[in-house]
Amino acid sequence: MFKKILIANRGDIAVRVLRACKEIGISTVAVHSEIDSNLMNVLLADESVCIGPNRAMDSYLNISAILSAAELTRVDALHPGVGFLSENSKFAKIVGEHNVKFIGPSPEHISMMGDKIIAKKTIFEFGIPIIPGSKGEVISVQQSIEIAKDIGYPVIFKATNGGGGKGMKIANNEDEIANAFSMAKGEAKTNFNDDNVYMEKYLANPRHIEIQIIADNYGNVVYLGERDCSIQRNHQKLLEESPSPALSKKDREKIGKIVVNAISKMGYVGVGTIEFLYENNEFFFMEMNTRIQVEHSVTEMVTGIDIVKEQIRIAAGEKLSFSQSDVKINGHAIEFRINAEDPQTFIPTPGMITELYFPGGIGVRIDSHVYRGYKIPQYYDSLVAKLIVHGKDREECLARGERALSEIVIEGISTTTELHKKLVQNKEVINGDYNIHWLERNLKNL
Numbered sequence: 115m116f117k118k119i120l121i122a123n124r125g126d127i128a129v130r131v132l133r134a135c136k137e138i139g140i141s142t143v144a145v146h147s148e149i150d151s152n153l154m155n156v157l158l159a160d161e162s163v164c165i166g167p168n169r170a171m172d173s174y175l176n177i178s179a180i181l182s183a184a185e186l187t188r189v190d191a192l193h194p195g196v197g198f199l200s201e202n203s204k205f206a207k208i209v210g211e212h213n214v215k216f217i218g219p220s221p222e223h224i225s226m227m228g229d230k231i232i233a234k235k236t237i238f239e240f241g242i243p244i245i246p247g248s249k250g251e252v253i254s255v256q257q258s259i260e261i262a263k264d265i266g267y268p269v270i271f272k273a274t275n276g277g278g279g280k281g282m283k284i285a286n287n288e289d290e291i292a293n294a295f296s297m298a299k300g301e302a303k304t305n306f307n308d309d310n311v312y313m314e315k316y317l318a319n320p321r322h323i324e325i326q327i328i329a330d331n332y333g334n335v336v337y338l339g340e341r342d343c344s345i346q347r348n349h350q351k352l353l354e355e356s357p358s359p360a361l362s363k364k365d366r367e368k369i370g371k372i373v374v375n376a377i378s379k380m381g382y383v384g385v386g387t388i389e390f391l392y393e394n395n396e397f398f399f400m401e402m403n404t405r406i407q408v409e410h411s412v413t414e415m416v417t418g419i420d421i422v423k424e425q426i427r428i429a430a431g432e433k434l435s436f437s438q439s440d441v442k443i444n445g446h447a448i449e450f451r452i453n454a455e456d457p458q459t460f461i462p463t464p465g466m467i468t469e470l471y472f473p474g475g476i477g478v479r480i481d482s483h484v485y486r487g488y489k490i491p492q493y494y495d496s497l498v499a500k501l502i503v504h505g506k507d508r509e510e511c512l513a514r515g516e517r518a519l520s521e522i523v524i525e526g527i528s529t530t531t532e533l534h535k536k537l538v539q540n541k542e543v544i545n546g547d548y549n550i551h552w553l554e555r556n557l558k559n560l
């Protein structure tokens with residue numbers, strides 16, 4: 115097992131990784147920007163290194179500064195967390211070349227999934243269903259029209275190197291193709307410095323359902339059920355739950371088997387998430403995330419498996435300590451993302467937390483890095499805390515969520531807590547009757 119790990123991240127996820135390290139008995143090194151010297155993960159770590167000025171470009175994305183910190187503190191592994199450099203294959207490769215184990219999949223698997231066309235092709239070859247569309251890039255309006263004739267309207271153009279919904283344009287008929295094609299190319303160029311786009315059939319009202327997998331170096335691959343992340347706004351997830359209210363046990367087992375088979379054939383090692391659009395009882399591959407995700411905790415609550423600890427053990431060359439038949443989905447879990455944002459406009463509200471009380475009691479988990487007197491900086495994302503509640507079934511879980519939300523006190527800043535209180539009382543949320551557009555369509559009437 116590793117002796118010392120550098121955590122190349124900040125905030126709640128850095129605390130989450132640090133907790134796993136402490137429980138295994140691994141020393142921790144925190145790296146931080148200038149303003150982050152009083153961050154909880156820095157205070158809890160055994161050692162810390164300031165890696166640069168506040169802008170992420172100068173610190174958390176500064177590869178040479180992070181490598182220097184790794185050499186200076188003589189760590190034997192590095193955990194990238196989420197966001198920042200966690201899906202940067204070049205970073206993963208350089209870390210490995212410095213004799214530091216990158217806690218994640220191989221650079222080759224990271225870059226394979228980073229290119230959306232290669233990802234789709236690979237995933238399809240290994241038997242996972244994909245959305246009908248162009249074979250690769252579309253290069254002309256004429257070609258787009260030909261493909262659309264085949265798959266039917268509406269269609270969507272997506273950036274090959276895209277993500278987060280940027281560079282996506284819908285065409286409802288042949289007349290809209292030329293405009294959508296050039297708009298998508300323009301946005302792709304602006305956002306990703308690459309104007310390549312591809313085309314798919316547009317699914318109007320799907321859910322976002324993702325499968326968590328974990329794979330070791332010895333060919334063992336296990337799926338840990340799914341998460342329904344459909345309640346989102348502007349591609350920012352707000353509430354996630356497991357199991358999905360839309361999925362039967364039979365459907366879960368069917369997609370689970372397909373995913374495990376594909377991941378085995380790919381030779382993928384580590385934790386990963388295969389994201390799907392789910393419509394009319396059908397799964398369509400969207401993307402694969404090659405890192406731990408923010409919402410991994412809902413899966414931990416229903417499976418009882420510490421995914422971060424398993425991730426570290428796998429990177430250290432250990433075998434998975436459980437098999438598929440050991441994995442049982444127990445009850446229900448919901449994660450509420452408490453963000454420092456206005457609950458109506460979602461405009462960030464950085465500033466000092468002047469009063470703080472987090473809920474507790476049976477089935478309640480808080481993953482957070484903030485404390486009373488902590489000042490949320492303007493430079494990074496706005497996640498303040500994740501409230502995760504677990505219950506024997508969805509009904510108890512929702513009631514527990516409502517109870518826990520009512521106990522939260524966060525003063526000095528606005529948070530999304532108020533929105534969550536409305537969500538858990540909403541009839542459609544209670545019925546599990548929502549899709550990826552539900553929040554944006556219902557925000558005004560909540």
Ligand code: MV4
Nearest residue numbers: 245270277278279314315316317322346400550
């Ligand atoms: C789609 C789609 C509908 N049809 N693809 C958004 C982000 C990117 N990763 C993929 N996205 C979508 N792809 C087809 N063929 C709708 C979305 C989409 C979406 C997906 C998941 C979660 C939220 C979303 C919000 C808007 C659009």
